[in-house]
Amino acid sequence: MLLVRSALCWLAGGALMGALLLAGKAVPLPEAVVRLFPLHAEGMLVGWMVQFTMGMAWWILPKYPRLPERGPAGPIWAAWMLLNGGVLVAGLGRALGAGDGTVLAGRAAELAAALAFATAAWPRVKAFGR
Numbered sequence: 001m002l003l004v005r006s007a008l009c010w011l012a013g014g015a016l017m018g019a020l021l022l023a024g025k026a027v028p029l030p031e032a033v034v035r036l037f038p039l040h041a042e043g044m045l046v047g048w049m050v051q052f053t054m055g056m057a058w059w060i061l062p063k064y065p066r067l068p069e070r071g072p073a074g075p076i077w078a079a080w081m082l083l084n085g086g087v088l089v090a091g092l093g094r095a096l097g098a099g100d101g102t103v104l105a106g107r108a109a110e111l112a113a114a115l116a117f118a119t120a121a122w123p124r125v126k127a128f129g130r
Contacts, residue, residue, distance in 0.1 A: 001055065001059065002055075002080055003051050003052070003054050003055030003058060003076070003079075003080055004051075004052060004055035004056065004059070006047075006051055006055075006080065006084060007047065007048050007049075007051040007052035007055055008048075008052075010043045010044070010047030010048040010051065010087070011044070011048040011052075013043055013047075014040055014043040014044035014047065014048055017036045017039065017040035017043070018040055018044070020033050020036065021033065021034070021036060021037060021040060035095045035096070035097075036095060037095070038090075038091050038094035038095045039091035039092055039094075039095045040091075041091070042087050042090050042091030042094075042106075043087060043091055046083070046086070046087050046090075046110055047083075047084065047087040047091075050083070050110075050114075051080075051083055051084075054079065054083070054117050057121060058070065058076060058117075058120075058121060061121060061124040061125065062124055062126060063124075064124070070124070071120055071123060071124065072120065075116045075117065075119055075120035076116075076117065076120050078113070078116045079113040079114070079116040079117040079120070080113075081113075082109045082110070082112045082113035082116060083109070083110055083113035083114075085106075085109050086106045086107065086108070086109030086110035086111075086112075086113060087106070087110065088106070089102060089103075089105055089106035089109060090102075090103050090105075090106025090107055090109075090110070091106070093105075093106060
């Protein structure tokens with residue numbers, strides 16, 4: 001459930017950044033607030049939506065009849081670390097004006113997180129009623 005909890009943290013942080021960005025349209029705010037947009041977008045799209053989807057899928061997929069009932073936890077921990085690290089690297093990299101290589105590294109970490117999650121979840125995918 002760490003994926004769901006982390007996703008909810010990204011939702012709260014993304015909503016706060018979004019509120020600051022909207023307030024910046026009415027009241028002049030420092031340039032640092034305007035530069036939050038890439039982190040806001042990355043956090044809401046990947047940090048919140050993708051991570052929440054992964055967490056719910058991990059929870060809802062059929063369990064194994066033996067322990068550990070959800071399978072090995074190592075790939076899920078790797079997916080969690082890679083996804084959150086990728087969101088931070090890609091979002092902060094763009095917000096701080098880093099080069100495209102930094103953003104690409106963040107996206108590669110997010111892709112690796114998706115692959116780690118898929119390798120852990122795929123054995124639990126089965127036809128209805130089996």
